[in-house]
Amino acid sequence: xxxxxxxxxxxxxxxxxxxxxxxxxxxxxxxxxxxxxxxxxxxxxxxxxxxxxxxxxxxxxxxxxxxxxxxxxxxxxxxxxxxxxxxxxxxxxxxxxxxxxxxxxxxxxxxxxxxxxxxxxxxxxxxxxxxxxxxxxxxxxxxxxxxxxxxxxxxxxxxxxxxxxxxxxxxxxxxxxxxxxxxxxxxxxxxxxxxxxxxxxxxxxxxxxxxxxxxxxxxxxxxxxxxxxxxxxxxxxxxxxxxxxxxxxxxxxxxxxxxxxxxxxxxxxxxxxxxx
Amino acid sequence: xxxxxxxxxxxxxxxxxxxxxxxxxxxxxxxxxxxxxxxxxxxxxxxxxxxxxxxxxxxxxxxxxxxxxxxxxxxxxxxxxxxxxxxxxxxxxxxxxxxxxxxxxxxxxxxxxxxxxxxxxxxxxxxxxxxxxxxxxxxxxxxxxxxxxxxxxxxxxxxxxxxxxxxxxxxxxxxxxxxxxxxxxxxxxxxxxxxxxxxxxxxxxxxxxxxxxxxxxxxxxxxxxxxxxxxxxxxxxxxxxxxxxxxxxxxxxxxxxxxxxxxxxxxxxxxxxxxxxxxxxxxxxxxxxxxxxxxxxxxxxxxxxxxxxxxxxxxxxxxxxxxxxxxxxxxxxxxxxxxxxxxxxxxxxxxxxxxxxxxxxxxxxxxxxxxxxxxxxxxx
Numbered sequence: 001x002x003x004x005x006x007x008x009x010x011x012x013x014x015x016x017x018x019x020x021x022x023x024x025x026x027x028x029x030x031x032x033x034x035x036x037x038x039x040x041x042x043x044x045x046x047x048x049x050x051x052x053x054x055x056x057x058x059x060x061x062x063x064x065x066x067x068x069x070x071x072x073x074x075x076x077x078x079x080x081x082x083x084x085x086x087x088x089x090x091x092x093x094x095x096x097x098x099x100x101x102x103x104x105x106x107x108x109x110x111x112x113x114x115x116x117x118x119x120x121x122x123x124x125x126x127x128x129x130x131x132x133x134x135x136x137x138x139x140x141x142x143x144x145x146x147x148x149x150x151x152x153x154x155x156x157x158x159x160x161x162x163x164x165x166x167x168x169x170x171x172x173x174x175x176x177x178x179x180x181x182x183x184x185x186x187x188x189x190x191x192x193x194x195x196x197x198x199x200x201x202x203x204x205x206x207x208x209x210x211x212x213x214x215x216x217x218x219x220x221x222x223x224x225x226x227x228x229x230x231x232x233x234x235x236x237x238x239x240x241x242x243x244x245x246x247x248x249x250x251x252x253x254x255x256x257x258x259x260x261x262x263x264x265x266x267x268x269x270x271x272x273x274x275x276x
Numbered sequence: 277x278x279x280x281x282x283x284x285x286x287x288x289x290x291x292x293x294x295x296x297x298x299x300x301x302x303x304x305x306x307x308x309x310x311x312x313x314x315x316x317x318x319x320x321x322x323x324x325x326x327x328x329x330x331x332x333x334x335x336x337x338x339x340x341x342x343x344x345x346x347x348x349x350x351x352x353x354x355x356x357x358x359x360x361x362x363x364x365x366x367x368x369x370x371x372x373x374x375x376x377x378x379x380x381x382x383x384x385x386x387x388x389x390x391x392x393x394x395x396x397x398x399x400x401x402x403x404x405x406x407x408x409x410x411x412x413x414x415x416x417x418x419x420x421x422x423x424x425x426x427x428x429x430x431x432x433x434x435x436x437x438x439x440x441x442x443x444x445x446x447x448x449x450x451x452x453x454x455x456x457x458x459x460x461x462x463x464x465x466x467x468x469x470x471x472x473x474x475x476x477x478x479x480x481x482x483x484x485x486x487x488x489x490x491x492x493x494x495x496x497x498x499x500x501x502x503x504x505x506x507x508x509x510x511x512x513x514x515x516x517x518x519x520x521x522x523x524x525x526x527x528x529x530x531x532x533x534x535x536x537x538x539x540x541x542x543x544x545x546x547x548x549x550x551x552x553x554x555x556x557x558x559x560x561x562x563x564x565x566x567x568x569x570x571x572x573x574x575x576x577x578x579x580x581x582x583x584x585x586x587x588x589x590x591x592x593x594x595x596x597x598x599x600x601x602x603x604x605x606x607x608x609x610x611x612x613x614x615x616x617x618x619x620x621x622x623x624x625x626x627x628x629x630x631x632x633x634x635x636x637x638x639x640x641x642x643x644x645x646x647x648x649x650x651x652x653x654x655x656x
Contacts, residue, residue, distance in 0.1 A: 076284065083288055207324075212296060214326035215339040215349075218288045 040123025438487025
């Protein structure tokens with residue numbers, strides 16, 4: 001099985017409160033913040049690795065190709081995934097601010113045509129833009145079945161289909177998609193038993209988290225190939241369809257007041273807040 | 277700031293170590309330090325995260341890499357885990373295993389090393405005795421060959437991870453007085469006559485257990501001797517550079533942590549209508565702390581680089597240890613001062629670091645012994 005995993009780097013989500021709006025309100029700035037792989041993308045890499053290995057013997061049984069669109073230094077983000085165990089990488093050079101979900105999906109469509117994977121596994125959304133669109137647009141452009149917000153993936157029909165547990169309001173919806181397909185993953189896809197590939201013994205329990213890259217993995221990642229393209233060299237002519245007009249921070253909230261008694265609280269809720 | 281020797285590879289390793297320590301150690305740092313112990317399972321978790329075998333050969337279950345990788349991983353474990361005791365406890369194999377790798381037969385290496393690097397067994401090194409610390413040549417513990425066994429008699433003290441160790445690399449006298457009579461023998465838990473005395477109460481490093489070990493008519497299989505009789509001292513000495521670099525690295529890490537805590541506190545704490553960080557007296561303290569850290573890191577970096585190139589650097593390693601130790605002691609003292617009354621309270625991280633820091637001019641060769649090594653090396 002061959003899986004294509006698109007990943008993206010984002011400003012360190014643990015320091016999200018340090019993200020600022022530029023003085024003219026035209027963009028969000030994250031200068032000085034560490035860039036990390038988008039958490040949902042890291043789950044996608046982990047899911048793809050689990051789908052293509054024997055978890056008990058740690059032998060590789062398939063291929064995971066990781067791709068990213070962005071400035072040249074996203075190579076480091078790709079290396080991170082290669083260190084976890086992915087086989088090779090593809091870097092598509094492009095400026096961060098000249099892209100929206102539509103452009104990215106167009107790029108991925110070209111990479112799909114080159115690579116012909118059995119599955120495209122993506123994070124359900126980026127934690128910076130939070131658009132939650134790329135997987136869906138890509139599936140539509142490719143005319144492939146899609147299963148979004150996956151919290152479990154089970155290979156079925158002798159590897160010709162996947163049964164995917166989708167997190168939906170009020171529960172989990174199980175759908176079967178024929179391969180090739182596009183799957184976007186949610187946090188629980190890295191649960192210890194979330195992936196069943198028919199190779200890893202059912203008794204094998206993974207840790208409830210993406211794996212750590214070993215030092216050996218980190219060293220071997222340096223030798224793994226990363227192919228380079230540009231958006232233009234792939235023949236993508238799409239322009240962003242979304243234009244960001246203005247960013248502003250939510251208004252500062254005034255400090256609350258402390259009340260001395262329940263009586264006073266009720267009185268204030270009635271006379272000032274006018275909610276009772 | 278990072279070590280000058282660091283590559284992209286080291287940066288990637290830092291990310292892994294940081295994540296592991298933040299997830300596994302940090303949430304329990306205070307609890308484990310106060311309890312004087314961390315759970316045994318942490319060894320296994322550390323091994324599975326690839327953090328236990330750094331610097332050890334892959335065919336023995338190690339992760340590969342060299343001391344430069346070990347230094348950055350250890351630094352992140354201290355910085356993100358905030359429990360020095362846990363990190364030094366997890367690292368007791370860094371002194372216990374090298375003699376086995378240096379002197380041990382392939383069979384001994386296969387028997388002793390992989391279970392330790394897998395986090396299944398705990399290892400310790402036992403050299404110091406109640407009557408012999410820096411003066412290694414004065415070791416009294418004897419090992420006498422009787423048929424197929426070495427019979428050990430004597431006692432060891434201040435043994436890191438000694439309370440829980442499954443295998444202890446013990447320095448014992450198999451020959452005459454002085455260095456030449458010393459040998460290293462691996463004693464396994466459960467060997468009759470091998471006793472673990474009390475768990476020693478210490479000033480710092482609380483999460484790491486420290487033991488007194490006794491050997492009374494303790495019969496150890498003959499094949500547990502490492503190398504030939506009399507090779508012990510040289511094997512111990514050969515590991516000194518690596519050990520002292522590890523210690524220097526720990527000191528740099530502790531100092532950075534104390535400094536970080538101090539900067540955060542100085543920015544938050546208000547006095548006389550403004551944050552401490554806006555007062556020159558405090559800003560300059562922070563600047564001086566940072567300067568000492570940078571100097572200690574630079575020397576440690578240089579010595580580690582020379583060491584990995586294959587240079588013999590005992591004197592430089594001694595200088596790095598003393599420099600980093602001094603930086604760490606100074607920075608932790610200033611950190612407590614900046615924290616004021618809160619710095620004297622047990623729940624404050626810098627209070628703990630201040631106690632942890634006091635070990636370093638003593639452990640792994642005292643400051644005075646370091647100076648003697650430098651003086652001898654320079655032939656004053």
